[in-house]
Amino acid sequence: MDLGHDELTPQSRRIRLNGRLDLKGTGEIEARFASLTGSDSRNILVDMSGVDFLASIGMRLLLTNAKAKARQGGKMVLVAPKAMVWEALETAGLDTLIPIYADEAAALAGLSA
Amino acid sequence: MDAVPAPTARLVLSNDHAGLAELAEWLARFAGGLPEQTVFRLNLVLTEAVTNIMDHARPTDSEGRIELACAIADGQIVVELADDGPPFDPTAQAPKPIPASLAEARPGGHGIQLMRHYTSRLDYRREDHRNRLRMTLPVDPPPEARPAGSDNTLDYRHIQIFQGIADPRIDEVLASSRHLHLAAGERLIEAGQDNHYLYLLFDGRMEARLSSERSEKGIAIARGEAIGELSILDGQRTSAHVYAAGECDVVAVHEDDFWQRLAPLPGVLRNLTRLVTQRLRTSSERMLHTLAEQLQYEHMKKELAAARDIQMGLLPHGDPLFPQHPEVEVHAHLLPAKEVGGDLYDAFPIDDEHLLVAVGDVSGKGMPAALFMMRTVTLLRSQGRGRLPDEQFLPTLNHLLCEGNEADMFVTLCVVVLSVRTGRLVLFNGGHPPPLLSRAGGPFEAVTGAKGALLGIMPEVRFQSRDLTLAPGDRLVLYSDGVTEAENPQRDMMGQERTQADLDECPAEAPMASLVASLIEGVNLFAAGAEQSDDITILALRYREA
Numbered sequence: 125m126d127l128g129h130d131e132l133t134p135q136s137r138r139i140r141l142n143g144r145l146d147l148k149g150t151g152e153i154e155a156r157f158a159s160l161t162g163s164d165s166r167n168i169l170v171d172m173s174g175v176d177f178l179a180s181i182g183m184r185l186l187l188t189n190a191k192a193k194a195r196q197g198g199k200m201v202l203v204a205p206k207a208m209v210w211e212a213l214e215t216a217g218l219d220t221l222i223p224i225y226a227d228e229a230a231a232l233a234g235l236s237a
Numbered sequence: 238m239d240a241v242p243a244p245t246a247r248l249v250l251s252n253d254h255a256g257l258a259e260l261a262e263w264l265a266r267f268a269g270g271l272p273e274q275t276v277f278r279l280n281l282v283l284t285e286a287v288t289n290i291m292d293h294a295r296p297t298d299s300e301g302r303i304e305l306a307c308a309i310a311d312g313q314i315v316v317e318l319a320d321d322g323p324p325f326d327p328t329a330q331a332p333k334p335i336p337a338s339l340a341e342a343r344p345g346g347h348g349i350q351l352m353r354h355y356t357s358r359l360d361y362r363r364e365d366h367r368n369r370l371r372m373t374l375p376v377d378p379p380p381e382a383r384p385a386g387s388d389n390t391l392d393y394r395h396i397q398i399f400q401g402i403a404d405p406r407i408d409e410v411l412a413s414s415r416h417l418h419l420a421a422g423e424r425l426i427e428a429g430q431d432n433h434y435l436y437l438l439f440d441g442r443m444e445a446r447l448s449s450e451r452s453e454k455g456i457a458i459a460r461g462e463a464i465g466e467l468s469i470l471d472g473q474r475t476s477a478h479v480y481a482a483g484e485c486d487v488v489a490v491h492e493d494d495f496w497q498r499l500a501p502l503p504g505v506l507r508n509l510t511r512l513v514t515q516r517l518r519t520s521s522e523r524m525l526h527t528l529a530e531q532l533q534y535e536h537m538k539k540e541l542a543a544a545r546d547i548q549m550g551l552l553p554h555g556d557p558l559f560p561q562h563p564e565v566e567v568h569a570h571l572l573p574a575k576e577v578g579g580d581l582y583d584a585f586p587i588d589d590e591h592l593l594v595a596v597g598d599v600s601g602k603g604m605p606a607a608l609f610m611m612r613t614v615t616l617l618r619s620q621g622r623g624r625l626p627d628e629q630f631l632p633t634l635n636h637l638l639c640e641g642n643e644a645d646m647f648v649t650l651c652v653v654v655l656s657v658r659t660g661r662l663v664l665f666n667g668g669h670p671p672p673l674l675s676r677a678g679g680p681f682e683a684v685t686g687a688k689g690a691l692l693g694i695m696p697e698v699r700f701q702s703r704d705l706t707l708a709p710g711d712r713l714v715l716y717s718d719g720v721t722e723a724e725n726p727q728r729d730m731m732g733q734e735r736t737q738a739d740l741d742e743c744p745a746e747a748p749m750a751s752l753v754a755s756l757i758e759g760v761n762l763f764a765a766g767a768e769q770s771d772d773i774t775i776l777a778l779r780y781r782e783a
Contacts, residue, residue, distance in 0.1 A: 134728065146284055147257050177277065179284045180347040187344040194339045197603070208277040214459055215354040216347040221339045226421075226442070226483045 125149035129160055136167040136235055142174035145182025154185055161189045167198050167235045172205035178212050190222045203231045245308045252291060252301040252320065260287055274377045278355040279314060282372050285348035289327050290320045309376065317371045325368055326361045337522050395461040396437050398508040410498050415489040419481035425464065426479040432468040434489040441485030445477040463512055469495060544607050545573065551614055556750065558584040559592060564657035567594060568749035569776035572757060579606035580717045580772030581614055585622065590658050593621045596715040596776050597650040609646040613638065626654050631665050631689055631700040638693040647693040651715050660707040660780050665700065667692045670721060673714045673737060678745035681714065681737045707780040714740060719773035723760045726767045731760060749777040
């Protein structure tokens with residue numbers, strides 16, 4: 125499981141995830157993911173396009189950090205999950221709690237709305 | 238339950254985290270020829286089921302193994318997991334309700350939901366002191382054999398109103414209905430119009446919005462849902478605009494076809510009722526939630542304003558700050574940012590001869606920062622009053638701030654202790670920008686040499702103070718990074734050089750209040766209207782004759 129990040133705009137940070145968000149993959153990135161989402165007030169855009177598999181442990185990670193971000197007054201959104209991953213997110217009802225966008229432009233527009 | 242039909246793959250997994258790795262490895266080999274979607278689903282339900290066994294049925298005196306049997310027949314995959322842990326029936330777990338907001342959401346518990354969704358059957362039995370969970374999944378047809386492309390029938394299993402129904406009459410209606418393809422942003426329905434179609438979203442995502450305003454947050458419509466159902470039911474005009482959120486495939490079923498050919502099929506009306514109920518429930522929950530949020534926000538704004546007042550009231554407000562000491566002239570100002578910020582300054586006599594002045598900056602904003610700021614000021618006073626600060630001053634303050642600092646807040650702090658009799662000055666610095674000193678009307682320069690990190694996080698940090706002696710006429714300026722990090726609309730920062738230059742421009746004989754005011758003016762000129770994002774604090778001190 126890989127994690128990369130960069131600053132998209134002064135107010136938003138992109139976190140790129142690559143690999144499988146199962147028990148092992150989630151464990152590999154959870155500490156860095158939490159520090160990248162919680163360290164400052166930037167909004168977080170999670171690029172999911174490289175995620176091939178997402179289990180409930182990965183959803184827990186996303187939800188926990190989205191909640192923490194919201195408590196800081198910020199937003200976290202998901203961008204471009206693969207179709208199967210998107211369906212799994214919807215099945216768990218996460219799409220009603222964390223906005224999901226098909227591409228980055230839509231996500232940035234959503235973040236600034 | 239019968240035995241899993243042959244041919245069967247069998248596997249024994251360790252009942253610990255290594256088991257999941259063994260599972261993934263096995264699946265990669267076993268699922269080689271299966272469609273990608275099927276592999277994903279199988280992977281997901283197996284991962285969730287095995288995780289459940291590990292979490293809920295951790296064996297105490299058992300062998301700690303999970304047996305897996307898997308067979309593919311008649312377009313179905315049947316997998317059975319057996320473990321010898323205590324009884325645990327995942328099928329008996331209540332489905333997790335979808336929370337109304339992120340704040341109410343409790344992470345976890347999605348596993349069962351995913352298993353239910355991705356299996357066509359989920360059966361549990363307890364037998365011979367073992368849990369046996371059998372999951373049945375359909376094998377997805379390979380992409381090229383998908384009915385939509387090859388012949389004229391559409392795969393409608395994911396369409397909500399047809400869920401659980403298979404009938405050739407559905408194929409007929411769909412074949413004779415209009416098929417639409419929409420690009421992202423295209424409008425399917427305009428609000429307030431007559432509508433005679435029930436639209437079925439076969440692929441893509443759409444969004445319903447009450448106004449045509451693009452910025453308005455819409456209600457998402459997912460693949461498989463229906464649109465326009467309310468007008469079909471009550472004959473009224475459409476209530477919302479519906480836009481494609483990406484590429485969309487839609488089939489438009491005319492209301493006559495719906496009522497005459499689809500509605501009579503068992504299950505269709507029940508499915509439609511379920512969909513409408515869900516929609517109504519979502520929208521009324523959303524309305525209530527928005528209302529509650531609005532009220533909470535108004536309330537919170539008032540509380541924050543009150544907190545701000547309390548915070549400001551805590552700081553000394555005299556002008557000058559030590560009227561009983563003609564040996565010094567001290568003036569301070571804190572210009573708050575819009576939100577409750579974390580800057581602080583303080584000025585009080587330690588004894589008849591020594592004065593303490595300080596400027597600090599607490600990390601973050603809002604209520605947590607305000608509370609931590611008040612804690613810092615209180616501790617600074619209790620540590621500083623009546624006892625001349627020595628090398629243990631910052632270490633002790635740091636230890637006290639680290640205690641019970643659950644939120645990991647921190648503060649940077651610059652503390653100056655001055656003997657009004659001799660002009661001797663001791664500087665303590667915990668991660669704060671160094672103060673600026675002008676000797677005898679000369680240029681302002683940073684006073685370095687006092688070392689130490691920010692306070693409140695690491696109890697073991699070491700600090701080193703710096704001594705110097707002020708001569709009459711020397712001026713010292715303490716400030717917070719709201720000054721040097723002020724930004725203009727081009728996002729350049731003010732910086733220390735500009736700060737020093739602004740101070741140098743002020744005549745050496747000008748009162749300290751003017752020096753502070755002219756630096757604030759300098760910051761405002763530089764920011765050129767850009768919003769002040771952080772508190773700005775400046776404390777200026779002039780040493781006169783003893």
